[in-house]
Structure formats: C-alpha cells, structure tokens
Amino acid sequence: MDMITAVRGFKDILPQETGKWRYIEETARNIFSDFGFREIRVPILEKTALFKRSIGELTDIVEKEMYTFLDRSDEYITLRPEATASIIRAYLEHSMYSADPVAKLFTIGPMFRRERPQKGRYRQFHQINVESIGLDDPRIDAEIILMLTQYLERIKIADVELQINSLGCTTCRPDYRKKLTLFLRGKENDLCEDCRRRISSNPLRILDCKRKNCIHAIENAPKTLDFVCPGCNEHFAKLQEFLNIFGIPFVINTRMVRGLDYYTKTTFEIVTESLGAQNAIAGGGRYDGLVRDLGGPDVPGTGFALGCERILSLVPFKDDDFLLSPDLFIAAIGDDAEKLSFILCNRLRLRGVKVETDYAGKSLKSQMKKSDKLKCRFTLMLGKKELMEKVAVLRDMQSGIQEHLTIDDFEDIIVKKLQERK
Numbered sequence: 001m002d003m004i005t006a007v008r009g010f011k012d013i014l015p016q017e018t019g020k021w022r023y024i025e026e027t028a029r030n031i032f033s034d035f036g037f038r039e040i041r042v043p044i045l046e047k048t049a050l051f052k053r054s055i056g057e058l059t060d061i062v063e064k065e066m067y068t069f070l071d072r073s074d075e076y077i078t079l080r081p082e083a084t085a086s087i088i089r090a091y092l093e094h095s096m097y098s099a100d101p102v103a104k105l106f107t108i109g110p111m112f113r114r115e116r117p118q119k120g121r122y123r124q125f126h127q128i129n130v131e132s133i134g135l136d137d138p139r140i141d142a143e144i145i146l147m148l149t150q151y152l153e154r155i156k157i158a159d160v161e162l163q164i165n166s167l168g169c170t171t172c173r174p175d176y177r178k179k180l181t182l183f184l185r186g187k188e189n190d191l192c193e194d195c196r197r198r199i200s201s202n203p204l205r206i207l208d209c210k211r212k213n214c215i216h217a218i219e220n221a222p223k224t225l226d227f228v229c230p231g232c233n234e235h236f237a238k239l240q241e242f243l244n245i246f247g248i249p250f251v252i253n254t255r256m257v258r259g260l261d262y263y264t265k266t267t268f269e270i271v272t273e274s275l276g277a278q279n280a281i282a283g284g285g286r287y288d289g290l291v292r293d294l295g296g297p298d299v300p301g302t303g304f305a306l307g308c309e310r311i312l313s314l315v316p317f318k319d320d321d322f323l324l325s326p327d328l329f330i331a332a333i334g335d336d337a338e339k340l341s342f343i344l345c346n347r348l349r350l351r352g353v354k355v356e357t358d359y360a361g362k363s364l365k366s367q368m369k370k371s372d373k374l375k376c377r378f379t380l381m382l383g384k385k386e387l388m389e390k391v392a393v394l395r396d397m398q399s400g401i402q403e404h405l406t407i408d409d410f411e412d413i414i415v416k417k418l419q420e421r422k
C-alpha cells in the first residue's frame with residue numbers, strides 16, 4: 001500500500017532533536033522570567049478576521065500565505081501565521097488591562113504560513129514570541145532587545161547583526177507615505193509586478209523587496225527617518241542611547257519595514273550571514289495602535305518573534321549533547337531473571353532512576369551491546385546462577401569495573417551510587 005507522508009513544508013521533530021529544542025525553549029523561559037515576562041499559551045486556530053485586521057489585508061501573509069478554512073459552522077478560521085494578534089486578543093478578551101495595562105507575555109509554539117518551502121523556510125515553523133504591552137517608553141524597546149541579544153549569547157549564537165529603524169507614527173507616516181508614493185510613481189517601469197501593484201496599496205513594502213531591479217530602482221527613495229515627527233525622532237534617539245548603555249552594537253537599516261502593517265516607531269531585526277537567503281533570525285517592533293485596532297483601549301505595545309528552526313541551525317551543539325542516557329540497563333537471561341528484571345526495572349523507575357531492559361529474549365552479548373549503544377552508566381547482569389545465589393554483577397560501563405551485589409539490597413545500592421555520582 002502507498003505510504004502516507006507528511007504535508008509539504010511540515011516537518012517532524014525527531015526524538016534525537018528534541019533535546020536541543022527543549023534546551024533553547026528552557027533557556028528562553030529562564031531569561032524571560034528574569035526580565036519579568038510570563039508565559040501565555042494561545043490557540044493555534046483563530047477567527048480569520050483577527051489576522052486580517054491586525055497584520056493587514058494587503059500584506060503577503062494575509063494575501064497569499066494563510067491557511068484559511070471555512071469551518072462547519074460557516075465561519076472562516078485560520079491557522080495562526082504569527083502570535084502577536086492572538087496574544088493581544090487574549091489580553092483584551094480577559095481584560096488583562098483592567099487592573100494594570102502593563103502585561104509582559106511570551107509564548108512558544110508553531111506558526112503556519114503557506115510560503116514556498118526551502119532551506120530555513122517551512123510552512124509549519126516555530127516561534128518564540130515576546131510581547132510587552134502597556135508602555136510607550138523607549139526603555140521597553142531597549143529592554144526587549146537586550147533580552148533578545150542576551151538570549152542569543154547564552155545559546156552561543158554569534159556573528160549576528162542587530163538592525164533598527166523607525167517607521168514613525170500615525171502623525172508622520174501619512175506624509176512619508178505620500179512622498180514615497182510620489183517617488184515610486186516615477187520609478188514604476190523599473191519595479192517588479194508585485195511592487196507596481198503595491199504602489200497604491202502598500203508602498204512601504206516596496207522598500208523590503210528582495211528583487212535586484214527593485215533594490216536598484218529605489219536606491220534614492222525617501223527614508224522614513226527623514227520624515228519622522230519630533231516625538232518619534234526622540235523615541236528613536238533614546239532607544240539608541242539605551243542600547244549604547246548596554247554596549248549592544250546595532251546598525252540603522254532605513255529599508256527595514258517588516259512584513260506586517262501594525263508596526264509604529266521602532267522596528268528591528270537580527271540577521272546573520274550564515275543562513276543564506278533566509279537571513280533573519282528574529283524580528284519585531286512597536287505596535288502602538290494594534291490594541292485599539294483590535295477593539296481595546298488605546299494601549300501601546302512592543303515585541304519580537306524568534307524563529308526556532310533558524311536558531312537551531314545556528315547553535316553550535318550536536319544532537320548527542322542533549323542525549324538523556326539511561327542510568328542502568330538490566331540484562332536478564334531466562335524467564336525467572338526476566339521476571340525479576342521487570343520488577344526491579346519498574347520499581348527503580350518509580351524512584352526516579354532511568355532504567356532500560358530488553359524483553360526480546362536476546363543473548364547476554366547482544367544485551368550488553370544494547371546497553372553500550374544506549375550509553376547506560378551501569379549494567380546489571382541477571383541469570384539463573386545469580387538468582388540462585390542472590391548475588392548479581394554490576395558493571396560500570398565506562399571504567400569496566402565489575403562488582404558483586406546482593407540482589408535484595410540492589411535497589412538501595414544503585415539509588416545511592418547514582419546520588420553520589422550527581
């Protein structure tokens with residue numbers, strides 16, 4: 001019969017890989033908690049309207065990449081392409097702002113975008129998302145960037161570049177948009193088809209186009225930074241001052257607009273040269289109008305998302321570095337020994353010892369091989385003779401030293417030995 005494979009762009013994370021995943025997730029949880037962020041878990045499915053309204057109808061994500069379905073109840077629902085919108089929805093739905101508008105939240109989980117799969121780009125991928133809602137202060141932007149760079153340092157990702165930009169606010173952006181549109185009209189014939197369409201719908205996105213001709217055509221396009229109002233200008237200057245206090249190097253990338261419509265003022269990205277075309281590891285920025293646009297009070301916010309698959313392709317660890325080897329292997333020969341092994345194994349597991357055994361009736365030699373392959377610390381050998389004499393041999397798999405132990409005392413002895421080793 002035909003084998004049914006996974007859907008294109010959807011990947012399994014295999015047992016030998018999950019150690020690394022847990023490590024990057026736990027390190028994030030630890031650092032984020034030092035900075036006062038709390039974990040939230042939001043659904044993977046949301047009403048389509050949530051993403052249309054927050055990300056923007058005329059973005060690539062909403063136009064081309066969402067997995068949207070008509071539910072049996074005749075409502076359109078979407079597999080989340082990002083987490084910010086869901087977190088803000090939860091913030092509003094549970095009135096988290098009523099006692100205090102400030103909420104510092106993070107979530108870790110899968111996102112779905114129907115992009116063309118390639119190295120570093122999947123249709124189901126995972127993000128670590130951080131959102132700091134409630135404060136407009138540039139110290140918050142600096143703080144989350146500090147937390148992000150500290151995280152990357154802790155998981156030993158080097159050679160990255162922090163790029164920052166300011167996109168202005170509702171006061172200054174319309175004027176900039178007008179100037180940019182005017183400039184782009186003059187370059188219409190040099191732009192790709194997508195960008196030509198974007199001139200009237202979403203001109204800022206053109207600054208982000210990766211096509212050579214477009215990059216060339218917009219070389220002298222007006223920059224957001226030349227148009228930002230005094231308030232946005234000061235916000236951006238302070239952000240830079242605070243980054244400097246912590247010695248966080250950055251470059252200003254006036255072309256960085258990011259793919260989602262809700263950004264205001266600060267935007268930032270962490271990029272690396274080591275990933276080829278998909279060079280962004282993390283991205284984020286401020287979204288001061290989003291909470292209001294989603295039907296809530298006028299509360300500002302800022303945040304970022306890190307791509308887990310991309311981080312994992314950069315961390316200098318091997319799958320084996322996270323291998324959780326068993327403490328003990330019980331090699332049993334014969335029915336009675338196997339029965340005792342079954343009892344010992346599970347009693348020790350109940351006491352927190354990692355124990356493996358083999359119920360397939362294999363030879364002692366092949367059981368010893370298996371113990372070696374699993375990198376067990378000790379192997380207990382149990383046979384007919386051992387059962388009769390009530391004494392069994394315990395082998396330290398690293399040193400090869402063997403000792404005789406009374407079977408009745410074995411449980412306590414092994415527990416003590418493992419504690420001493422810790």
Ligand code: AMP
Nearest residue numbers: 120121122125280281282283305307310
């Ligand atoms: P975004 O939500 O587009 O700002 O993306 C934030 C981060 O998620 C990026 O910097 C990437 O590391 C990661 N990312 C975005 N899209 C994908 C994808 N299709 N596959 C893998 N990682 C992705």
